[in-house]
Amino acid sequence: MGTWDKRGDMVVHEVEPYNAEPPPGALLDQITPLDTFYGRNHGPIPRIDAASWRLRVDGLVDRPLELSMDELQRRFPERTVVATLQCAGNRRADLMRFRDIPGQEPWGPGATSTACWSGVGLANVLAEAGLQAQAAHIAFTGADVSQEAYPPQPFGASIPAAKATSSEVLLAWAMNDQALPIAHGAPLRVVVPGWIGARSVKWLQRITAQAEPTDNYFQTAYSVLPPEADPHKTEPGDGITLGPITLHCAILRPDEGAQLPAGPTDVTGFAFAGDDRTVARVDVSGDGGSTWIHADLDAPENPWTWQHWRATLTLPAGETELVARAWDSTAAVQPESPATVWNPKGYANNSWARLNVTCHP
Template sequence: MWEKRSDMVVYDVEPFNAEPPPGALLDHITPLDTFYGRNHGPIPRIDAGNWRLRVDGLVDRPLELSMDDLRHRFPQRTVVATLQCAGNRRADLMRFRDIPGQQPWGPGATSTARWSGVSLAKVLAEAGLQGHAAHIAFTGADVSQEADPPQPFGASIPTAKATSEEVLLAWAMNDQALPTAHGAPLRVVVPGWIGARSVKWLQRITAQAQPTDNYFQTGYSVLPPEADPHNTEPGEGITLGPITIHCAILQPEYGAQVPAGPTHVTGFALAGDDRTVARVDVSGDGGSTWIRADLDAPENPWTWQHWRATLTLPAGGTELVARAWDSTAAVQPESPATVWNPRGYANTSWARLYVTCHR
């Protein structure tokens, strides 16, 4: 299925939604067959030879670009960046309180790749971006039935982010041609922001004064706990953009049985936006005592950082907990109760899992 590994946890066949098991995410670069998939409509197959990218809106020189134009008219750039679904670790929120109609994503809706393409800023400069263009909107070719009426998936980001050098129009992933399942022939990659802003199967870029009115722009927002996610007013939620500091435990996995005594615990932390992870603390007794984990240095501000620690666990059931701090000294909230919301987005609470230790 879309050339993915056989042990992917598949939530939907179409639209394709799947994550790898947590233990598959220990490499700094995620293999193509392991990278998670999150979609709202059927995956389109596009003929790259006939495909064109339209750049319009508040620009002096509207463009229509082929893949050859992109490859030969602009300098190529490569950025290593982590993408993450806004619903990552939703399962932890659902253990606190159910979220009907949503997939119970674990920590695997996060992956890192080496993306290659051209800088979005260069393309916008070629088009003559006008000074009052405050937002850059993207439209993909994938059509979703979730919107009424159905519409292509779309998103927008502020111009200040769009013109940052790390934002790419990518045609390659891990030094290979971008797979169909990940947006071929061209996708946006917006490092440090939720994955929903990195629009796949890109067809159009529009410079405009306001954020896009696409259904999925405000659909990816955190609503108040009492809100009805199927009947919301404009502005009721907080529209999601930059990722907020959080971490996940990858090994051992939830519910695992492990020997009592010294136990190796590993995971990742991601700060989001242009921040880095400064510290990860780990506990083997539900948060009563903590040790500081060994933390990998960041390759850049837009990638995850893996961490590891050895805990001495007693026989019986115990709760492992991890919490992360970012370079601004922001720390994760303790309880899922503080961040629970009816769409299950942006779970930044401490990572928790239960294991049973045997002698």
């Protein structure tokens, strides 16, 4: 077992803070095992004493709250949601092959995973606190302190009140029917289905209702900047602040660079539409996009989960580029080239999935 009870073949991009993804072939299950779930952190993982921990709910509310875990579990009905979390930098490595992105982790397609989350609905807790009419945003503050911000500050994020009060958003204390692991935010974390993982704040300490989005460094740090921008000299508002995940897909098998026999070859992957959309179709090509077939696509368990797909391609001898693209329930399709979506931080790469293999007679 590797660091933080993770499998030994995790692709570790950084040990401290811990940033790692599983190999693509480990993501073929609908529910990702705890030892396989990716880890994305901006600071050291904190260890919190659950007995003395309290959740504060304040800001534009009629009744500020301070809740222990016992009170949270006794006062509100438990809910369970299956949801996919995905780092905004997922598949950044594909953008880096087009043009370098200094100072960023080269995430492959594995910075995404799906779990069965259990806890209480954020909407229930906010209703108990009494949201005031001018509370347009709900801010979260974690216990993990990051040196990336200057001065250093706890990781934080906010989401619009309309999303925060929707039924799928949870304050989760369990993951795959087990107590939430330390590495994934114990004792309590936010789970914001359909939105980038950075909004699902771990090691949650405080929830604040406010009129504007949070001014936490990481709220606007997760933005898509124009290609010409210097990411070290930007101001809040210079980019498009990320919320809902963009439509994308990935090829999980075969592996990049695989040596395969020519002929029928099984290709598998996942697609994810983000927000409350679903994937309607996945096209797969065995000749770099000249011709396409429709993949067999799993139905979504709900709008907030990935959908696995599979296809059998007949591949000729020699080098071949496999390509996959997804269409969502609004008929949007992924852009063809990473050149279209390249940005200085490498976020939200939703260009076609591409993978090179060599087939021998």
